[in-house]
Amino acid sequence: MTEHIDRLHADKILAALALAHPDARPELNFTNPYETLIATMLSAQSTDVQVNKATPALFRDYPTVQALAAATPEEVYPYVRSCGFASKAVNIVLASRQVVDEFGGQVPDDRERLTSLPGVGRKTANVVLANAFGVPAMAVDTHVFRVSNRLGLADAKNVEQTERQLMAVIPEENWNRAHHWLIWHGRRVCKAQRPLCGQCTLRDLCKWYQKEQAIAGK
């Protein structure tokens, strides 16, 4: 499982990421499992900044999962319109109803029940598990996928494979922190279109950078 990278090299990358981003933490705002679930659902294909603008009014007027379950998608949509698709309003209402009807009003703390909620895939479930319950989980979003594969922590074609490889190479106690380190590095340094390699403190460890240098004959 870890043949693409040796453990010592992976440990060096993780240590360098930790040094580069000591303040890495969730950038979505939430205060309890209900808010974590809803904010994470809204963040899919949106930005944390957009979601953080929308959720204060949403959570003010629908402060509990019971309140959101009693609403209609039409009532909720104006609050979350800025986060993208209308289907998100439908999903957060239906998911809240399911939490109330099937799970006693408690957001579930296991992946199977979380992914049974409408609009909750594996990545969203992993984020909720990690951020709301402290359960070790490796959520692979676009930043984690890109950065881990550039660095060489993973050598994968898709997010599922990346998740498996990262879980194999990163000690379980570091999964949640590594998720945030990789996201912060992707947002601030290892950007999708133009990675800021010249400012990156990991370039001597980075597979992608070494390859680019070799191609350039440096």
Ligand code: SF4
């Ligand atoms: S050296 Fe460049 S490609 Fe590698 S992690 Fe840093 S920014 Fe990303």
